[in-house]
Amino acid sequence: MGKLDGKIALITGGSEGIGLATAQRFLAEGAAHVFITGRRQEALDKAVKTLGGKNVTAVQGDTSNLADLDKLYSLIQKEKGHLDILFANAGSGRVAPLGSITEKHFDDTFNVNAKGVLFTVQKALPIFTNGGSIILNGSIASVKGVPGLSVYCATKAALRSFARCWTVDLKERKIRVNTVSPGPIDTPAMRSATSNEEEQKAFMATMAAGTVMNRIGESDEVAKAVVFLASDDSSYVTGIELFVDGGTAQI
Structure with missing residues (x-):
């Protein structure tokens, strides 16, 4: 038997x-x-193939667009009738040092990372199962000061606050809300942070050196933590921020 x-x-x-x-x-x-x-x-089609094409549905849309969220939940309700687990993972971030932050940069970052997560969760509630699990994808940026990423860091701190508040808001429905906060993880987004291979190697090495384990984490290591928070293994866990960061934010 599986955990989910x-x-x-x-x-x-x-x-x-x-x-x-x-x-x-x-x-x-x-x-x-x-x-x-x-x-x-195109990326969604590739993902479905990677996942084997069974028991998976890919829906194109922007989580910061409320109309797209309405279409998404209408589809889920029509096809399955309810939702047991929500992993609000979509997010983005770009470097913008204080002094060069534009209104567009601020709006774009908060629209995806904060507004998008808020309405992704809120619009799920009518079809969400009592006793279900909501996981927000945060970041060590919620507690670390990162040069040039003050807006991004602020959005991730907001998610930590959301999890605390929503845990209380949803307690009567026994819906648990937790945040998983990754450190340096080897993802396409992280690798695209630099413009060429040499810079990429230097960047990854710097990130690895900032961890106690002296290495970059893998996406699957975060996924395992999300499974824990989504499953009954964490039945007495709610309102927490679980760092999956090789010790980066801890030491």
Whole structure:
């Protein structure tokens, strides 16, 4: 028996990286069906093939667009009738040092990372199972000061606050809300942070050196933590921030 047998799950930003790895883990643990979202149809099609094409539905859309969220939940309700697990994983971040932050940069970052997560969760509630599990994908940026990433860091701190508040808001429905906060993880997004191979190697080496374990984490290592928070293994765990960071934010 799997830890998620028969569960219906949604993973936003599920076409690559942590989201895709989590979808793979959910299916391996017996989830009856996993919905994934993403902005790029080509990436979603590739993800579905990677996931084997069974018990998975890819829905193109932008989590910061409320109309797209309405369409998403209408589809889930029509096809499955309810939702047991939500991993609000979609997010983005770009470097913008204080002094060069534009209004557009601020709005774009908060729209995806904060507004998008808020409404992804809120709009799920009418079809969400009592006793279900909501996991927010945070970051060590919620507690670390990172040069040039003050706006991104602020959005991740907001998610930590959301989890605390929503845990209380949803306690009567026995819905648990937790945050998983990755450190340096080898994902396409992280590798695209630099413009060439030489810079990429130097960047990855610097990130690895900042961890106690002296290495970059893998997406599947975060996915395993999400499975824990989604399953009954964490039945007495709610409102926490679980760092999966090789000790980066701890030491």
